[in-house]
Amino acid sequence: MTEPHAMIELRAVSKTFVHDGRDVDVLRGIDLDVARGEMVTIVGPSGAGKSTLLHITGTLDLPTGGVVRHDGEDVTRLSSRRLAAFRNRHIGFVFQFHHLLPEFTAIENVMMPGLIQRSRRAPLRARAERLLDEVGLGHRLTHRPSELSGGEQQRVALARALVMEPPLLLADEPTGNLDSAASEAIHQLFFDLNAAHGTTFFIVTHSRELARRMPRVLSMRDGRIERDEAGSAYHERASFPGRSRPSEPPSEGATRL
Ligand SMILES: Nc1ncnc2c1ncn2[C@@H]1O[C@H](COP(=O)(O)OP(=O)(O)O)[C@@H](O)[C@H]1O
Numbered sequence: 411m412t413e414p415h416a417m418i419e420l421r422a423v424s425k426t427f428v429h430d431g432r433d434v435d436v437l438r439g440i441d442l443d444v445a446r447g448e449m450v451t452i453v454g455p456s457g458a459g460k461s462t463l464l465h466i467t468g469t470l471d472l473p474t475g476g477v478v479r480h481d482g483e484d485v486t487r488l489s490s491r492r493l494a495a496f497r498n499r500h501i502g503f504v505f506q507f508h509h510l511l512p513e514f515t516a517i518e519n520v521m522m523p524g525l526i527q528r529s530r531r532a533p534l535r536a537r538a539e540r541l542l543d544e545v546g547l548g549h550r551l552t553h554r555p556s557e558l559s560g561g562e563q564q565r566v567a568l569a570r571a572l573v574m575e576p577p578l579l580l581a582d583e584p585t586g587n588l589d590s591a592a593s594e595a596i597h598q599l600f601f602d603l604n605a606a607h608g609t610t611f612f613i614v615t616h617s618r619e620l621a622r623r624m625p626r627v628l629s630m631r632d633g634r635i636e637r638d639e640a641g642s643a644y645h646e647r648a649s650f651p652g653r654s655r656p657s658e659p660p661s662e663g664a665t666r667l
């Protein structure tokens with residue numbers, strides 16, 4: 411049986427900011443379906459609207475026009491109270507800057523979303539420990555953020571985003587600050603978590619390496635989704651920008667333009 415609706419449905423989503431008395435159209439009619447368990451990434455130049463799209467998808471911001479549905483429900487109509495509850499249950503967020511609380515240990519940071527919601531402590535702690543183990547930090551439970559490397563801190567943030575077991579994880583340049591080895595480790599974790607838990611991933615990235623491996627890559631430009639293709643196809647195209655018009659090496663004495 412096919413599901414009646416996609417996990418995420420965006421219809422004619424637009425976003426206009428008013429800046430210095432002028433309208434700035436940041437999203438210009440986005441239509442998008444993301445199925446449960448899908449791994450999707452968004453690429454595109456700075457200012458294309460990637461973060462805005464992610465925030466609106468994650469209900470952190472409202473669209474100016476259009477509809478955002480999660481599991482068939484129009485979340486643009488929820489009260490802020492119901493929205494907060496929905497977000498807590500459904501969505502984990504990972505940002506470029508992890509915002510860990512410096513005075514708490516790794517395991518306390520991971521447990522924090524559950525502590526705020528007054529979840530039962532023993533199962534919460536067990537989940538936090540298991541997640542830290544899964545991200546390779548089982549031996550760093552009582553370290554504070556300042557006693558961890560950048561990559562380790564980002565892995566703690568990832569474990570924290572997953573501790574309430576959200577079906578959807580949204581990430582905005584989650585490895586933007588990390589070296590290539592640390593980035594690669596986090597990217598691998600995304601794939602492992604997707605395989606193990608069926609978590610849906612929606613990730614803004616500048617990493618060509620990650621995009622290449624993703625089943626689905628959305629290329630954004632000027633507030634629109636310009637392309638929707640497999641990561642391998644994106645990689646092929648992006649690696650050979652001159653393919654449709656092969657450039658010939660200049661012959662000797664050719665005028666340089
Ligand atoms: N609160 C705001 N007010 C006015 N313009 C904004 C606001 N937030 C973002 N923008 C503009 O919207 C455009 C898209 O921003 P963003 O979604 O952050 O792009 P990206 O993540 O692709 O770099 C940018 O040109 C940015 O300056």
Ligand SMILES: [Mg+2]
Nearest residue numbers: 460461462582
């Ligand atoms: Mg951005």
